[in-house]
Amino acid sequence: MIVNKMKATAVAPANIAFIKYWGKRDVGPNIPLNNSISMNLDCAQTTTTVEFDPAMKLDQVTISGQAAGKTETERVSRHLDLFRKLGKINHAAKVESTNNFPKGAGIASSASGFAALSLAAASAAGLKFTQKQLSVLARQGSGSACRSVPDGFVEWAAGDSSESSFARSIFSPDYWNICDVIVIVSHQQKKISSTEGHKLARSSPFFDTRIKGMEKKVAEIKKAMRKKDFSSFGEIIEAEAINMHAVMMTSVPPLYYWSPETLEIIKSVIEWRESGLEAYFTIDAGPNVHIICQGKDKSRVVRKLKTLRSVIEQIIIAKPGKGARLI
Ligand code: DP6
Numbered sequence: 001m002i003v004n005k006m007k008a009t010a011v012a013p014a015n016i017a018f019i020k021y022w023g024k025r026d027v028g029p030n031i032p033l034n035n036s037i038s039m040n041l042d043c044a045q046t047t048t049t050v051e052f053d054p055a056m057k058l059d060q061v062t063i064s065g066q067a068a069g070k071t072e073t074e075r076v077s078r079h080l081d082l083f084r085k086l087g088k089i090n091h092a093a094k095v096e097s098t099n100n101f102p103k104g105a106g107i108a109s110s111a112s113g114f115a116a117l118s119l120a121a122a123s124a125a126g127l128k129f130t131q132k133q134l135s136v137l138a139r140q141g142s143g144s145a146c147r148s149v150p151d152g153f154v155e156w157a158a159g160d161s162s163e164s165s166f167a168r169s170i171f172s173p174d175y176w177n178i179c180d181v182i183v184i185v186s187h188q189q190k191k192i193s194s195t196e197g198h199k200l201a202r203s204s205p206f207f208d209t210r211i212k213g214m215e216k217k218v219a220e221i222k223k224a225m226r227k228k229d230f231s232s233f234g235e236i237i238e239a240e241a242i243n244m245h246a247v248m249m250t251s252v253p254p255l256y257y258w259s260p261e262t263l264e265i266i267k268s269v270i271e272w273r274e275s276g277l278e279a280y281f282t283i284d285a286g287p288n289v290h291i292i293c294q295g296k297d298k299s300r301v302v303r304k305l306k307t308l309r310s311v312i313e314q315i316i317i318a319k320p321g322k323g324a325r326l327i
Contacts, residue, residue, distance in 0.1 A: 006091070007051035008123035012115035012148045012324035013040040014107045016180050016290050018237045018282060019218055020244045021143055021156065023201030023211070030143035031165045032158045034214035037221055038147045040154065041180060042173065042321030046112035048097040050080075050120040056092040063097050079114065079141040080121055087125030101316065107182065108194070108284060114141030115148035115324045123326055134324070135166040142195075151323040153225065155218075173320040176228055177295035181279075183305060184314040185261035186287050192255055194285045200251040207247050230294055234280030237292060241282040248285075259287040261310035272304055295319070 019037040024030060059077045061068040068076065080093055095117065101107050118138040122129055129137065131150055139146035140162070147154045150169035153176070159165030201207050217240060224232040248255040262283065269281045269291060279293040279301050293301050298317055305312060 005051070006053070006089075006124050006126070007049065008120045008326060009047065009049040010116045010119035010123065010324055010326050011045050011047045012112045012119065012145075013042065013321045014044040014046075014101070014109065014112040015040045015144065015147045015154065016282065016292075016318075017144065017147070017284065018233075018292075019214070019221055019240055020284075022198065022244050022247060023207060024143070024198050025158070025160070027199070029162045029165075030139050031160070031162065032143060032156070033211050035158050035218045036144075036147070036156045037170075037218060038144070038154050038156070039178075039180065040148060040152060040173070040321040040323055041107070041182075041318035043316065043318050044099075044101040044107050044112065044182075045321075046097055046099050046109060046116045047327070048095065048113070048116035048120045050117065050124040051094045052084075052089055052091040052124055053094055054091045056094065059092045059095065061095045061097070064099060075141070076117065079117060082137060082140060083118075083121040083125045083127065087127050089125055093121070093124070102187065102314070107288075107316070108144060110142035110194070111144040111148045114138050114145035117141060118145070118149075119324045119326060131323075132166050132168070135168070136162060138324075139165060139167075143198075144194075149324045152320050154323075155222070169323070170222065171225060173322055176225070176320065178230070178320070179293055179295055179298045180318040181291040181293060181298060181301045181305070182316040182318060183265055183289045183291060183312055184316070185259060185265070185289070185310060185312060187313055190257065190286050192285075197248065197251075197255055197285055200253070200255060201247055203252040204247040204250040206250055210243055210247055213243075230278065234278065234292065237282045238280045245283065255285075257283070257286050261312070262287045262289055264308060264310045265289045265291075265305075268304070268308060272301075277301070277304065
């Protein structure tokens with residue numbers, strides 16, 4: 001007799017957005033106002049095991065061996081409810097999740113976390129989904145998680161309904177040898193989460209202008225990626241990061257995610273470029289800086305970073321990586 005264990009383990013990568021998701025059309029299901037483009041990070045992953053257990057009354061969630069707090073557990077339980085409903089399961093679940101990057105490293109763990117959770121929960125519930133369906137489900141846990149489902153370089157089509165808002169791979173991981181040199185200047189948890197930040201986006205007087213320019217920007221970056229035109233690509237991602245942070249800083253109340261170190265690194269990257277080292281920065285909702293360079297330049301970037309005055313807590317070098325998969 002085959003015993004159906006109702007247990008599965010999945011791994012999923014974190015991702016860095018080149019064209020950002022900031023501001024939602026619909027808050028509940030995380031429908032964004034614009035398409036976004038990202039790269040999965042090969043060395044920053046979450047591994048999650050889900051086991052539905054008839055003997056359990058409440059969901060139990062551990063993250064890196066520690067019991068998750070109430071808010072985190074509730075967010076995971078709400079997400080599991082999607083799979084319980086689809087799989088007609090009433091049992092509670094045991095969820096064990098570990099990140100191979102340090103907690104609070106400024107790498108968003110909600111993207112890798114909800115992508116891995118979705119795939120593990122689907123499989124544990126005996127459900128089979130297409131990649132598109134899985135991306136739709138992951139998105140409902142955390143918007144950016146839908147981009148951690150497909151491989152490599154990814155586009156999330158904003159759509160205008162839950163079914164039409166999902167991510168797909170536009171280039172495989174080995175398409176382009178570029179790197180993300182992640183510069184961790186603070187391991188501290190940010191005060192305002194992305195989820196809270198999204199709600200403030202519309203209060204910036206520059207938000208409408210940002211959204212109006214998005215379609216053109218997405219078309220331009222895809223063209224630069226098709227041509228492997230690193231210079232045009234880099235200029236677009238830098239301008240885009242500053243555009244999003246301008247919206248953040250002019251929201252009511254304003255959101256300042258940068259620290260003095262962030263600005264020193266921004267200025268240094270621009271200076272290095274002027275002296276022939278072609279690298280560009282992008283920054284998410286936090287003070288840490290992602291320096292995007294070509295594979296051949298990564299060691300030079302790291303050497304340059306070590307000459308800065310800013311205290312750098314950690315440097316992580318990531319290459320384009322695969323999407324979510326069962327293990
Ligand atoms: C700045 O996906 O974390 O990293 O959907 O509320 O979970 P929720 O938000 P989240 O937002 C990510 C914002 C960002 C930009 C990006 O990754 O595109």
